Amino acid sequence: MEIWIIWVLAALLLFIIELFTAGLAVICLAIGAGGGAIAAACEASPQMQFLTFAIVSLIALICVRPLLKRYFYRGGEKVATNVSAMIGKHGVVCSDVVSDDEHGRVMIEGVDWRALSADNEELPKGTKVVVVAIDSVVLTVKKL
Secondary structure, three states: OOHHHHHHHHHHHHHHHHHOOOOOOHHHHHHHHHHHHHHHHOOOOHHHHHHHHHHHHHHHHHHHHHHHHHHHOOOOOOOOOHHHHHOOOEEEEEEOEOOOOOOEEEEEOOEEEEEEEOOOOOEOOOOEEEEEEEEOOEEEEEEO
């Protein structure tokens, strides 16, 4: 089997590996292997083939990878998920929030949460609040 075929197979294998990763770095090695295949097809020495592989891979990492990342990771607006999505939500105090040291309870979207007052202000039952921060499972709220 000719050496350039081995380089092409290595490039294909690296490309397939890239399909299972998210960093877009392995594809740069696949491009470098393509460069090694071209060098081998031109009957370059093994040292020159590996040097071509290294240089083309490095150029791909520096030039091609940022372009690919910009293209594939175009993110429109970021969507808050999990706990981050709680900040800014409105709720109602269902158990008095007395001070910064004592937890009260707040109902947000049908879920009961432990809560502290952001301003160390007493929040009686029925007060409408907004979530300003979250620490573990304790919300920090302030009066609307």
